[in-house]
Amino acid sequence: MPVVISFVSTKGGVGKTTVAANLGGLLAAFGMKVLEIDADVQPSLSRFFPVHYRSPRGLTAVVTSGGNPSGDCISRTIFSNLDLIYSDTADAGLQSWLNRREDRLMIMRRAMRSPVLESYDVVLIDTQGAVGELQKSAAMAADYMVSPVKPDALSAGEFASGTVAMLDELNRLSDFGASFRSGDLFVLINAHERTVNARVLTQTLRAQFGAGPRVRVLDTVVPSAAAYAGAAMSRIPVHEFDRRRSFPRSAWNVMHALAWELFPALTGRYADGSHGVPSHEVRNRAPLERVA
Numbered sequence: 001m002p003v004v005i006s007f008v009s010t011k012g013g014v015g016k017t018t019v020a021a022n023l024g025g026l027l028a029a030f031g032m033k034v035l036e037i038d039a040d041v042q043p044s045l046s047r048f049f050p051v052h053y054r055s056p057r058g059l060t061a062v063v064t065s066g067g068n069p070s071g072d073c074i075s076r077t078i079f080s081n082l083d084l085i086y087s088d089t090a091d092a093g094l095q096s097w098l099n100r101r102e103d104r105l106m107i108m109r110r111a112m113r114s115p116v117l118e119s120y121d122v123v124l125i126d127t128q129g130a131v132g133e134l135q136k137s138a139a140m141a142a143d144y145m146v147s148p149v150k151p152d153a154l155s156a157g158e159f160a161s162g163t164v165a166m167l168d169e170l171n172r173l174s175d176f177g178a179s180f181r182s183g184d185l186f187v188l189i190n191a192h193e194r195t196v197n198a199r200v201l202t203q204t205l206r207a208q209f210g211a212g213p214r215v216r217v218l219d220t221v222v223p224s225a226a227a228y229a230g231a232a233m234s235r236i237p238v239h240e241f242d243r244r245r246s247f248p249r250s251a252w253n254v255m256h257a258l259a260w261e262l263f264p265a266l267t268g269r270y271a272d273g274s275h276g277v278p279s280h281e282v283r284n285r286a287p288l289e290r291v292a
């Protein structure tokens with residue numbers, strides 16, 4: 001069974017698609033078999049990387065099959081090991097379809113167990129920055145969730161009142177038993193500017209959620225950098241766009257740190273096949289526990 005990570009936030013524009021796409025690109029370069037699912041009705045992830053095989057169907061078929069997708073839902077990007085289920089609904093039709101289904105929260109989770117997905121090591125699900133049934137279904141499918149937060153007051157406030165509230169609601173609904181629990185949520189500080197404000201907000205988030213049992217702030221911080229938009233324009237993973245090894249905040253180093261934090265077994269391995277001793281800070285991290 002693949003490890004499933006859903007990218008969620010009730011706020012838009014915080015970097016879900018950017019991080020999901022680039023993490024997928026890096027993990028695929030490591031040789032992991034990666035499937036990216038665009039579960040946003042605005043299909044940004046679907047267009048992020050060039051596709052060399054476009055399947056006849058996409059997300060709609062996955063959802064409306066009740067989570068029993070057929071193999072013809074999977075497209076292939078030009079990068080080896082990196083496949084895609086594209087978003088193909090231009091409107092809220094899928095959300096209202098889900099609204100009518102009693103098992104709506106479990107549909108994406110069921111899809112993750114489908115034989116069609118069996119060969120993948122990792123599935124990354126991108127969602128829309130709003131509250132909706134599709135987002136909740138994606139959250140329930142996840143072994144864990146990553147929620148990028150920009151360190152500004154609005155984003156941090158929205159994270160606490162919106163995203164954490166959604167997680168709490170799901171877990172209340174899931175009180176039936178452990179197997180019905182939504183995954184743990186990891187906050188990723190994204191687009192961090194080198195300002196006092198950003199530093200203070202990051203510290204506040206760490207103090208507020210640092211040690212929580214269900215919500216944790218990742219050690220890796222993604223700086224604000226032009227490389228993220230640049231790579232998206234060039235349609236290549238950002239670790240290929242900004243490959244500076246000697247600059248600690250380069251996209252190459254930051255994306256590796258993020259991959260190592262999420263997948264500790266990869267620590268010290270680089271996408272170009274080389275190995276390196278990770279920094280002290282990285283080595284001392286406690287591995288993330290995967291939700292059973």
Ligand SMILES: Nc1ncnc2c1ncn2[C@@H]1O[C@H](COP(=O)(O)OP(=O)(O)OP(=O)(O)O)[C@@H](O)[C@H]1O
Binds near residue numbers: 014016128222223229
């Ligand atoms: N670390 C970063 N540094 C600079 N710009 C960034 C960074 N991460 C994301 N961006 C930019 O921020 C914008 C929003 O990012 P993105 O589309 O990934 O957010 P999103 O959470 O997926 O938004 P939505 O909720 O609308 O789907 C994009 O223009 C992206 O290039």
Ligand SMILES: [Mg+2]
Binds near residue numbers: 017044045129
């Ligand atoms: Mg997005």
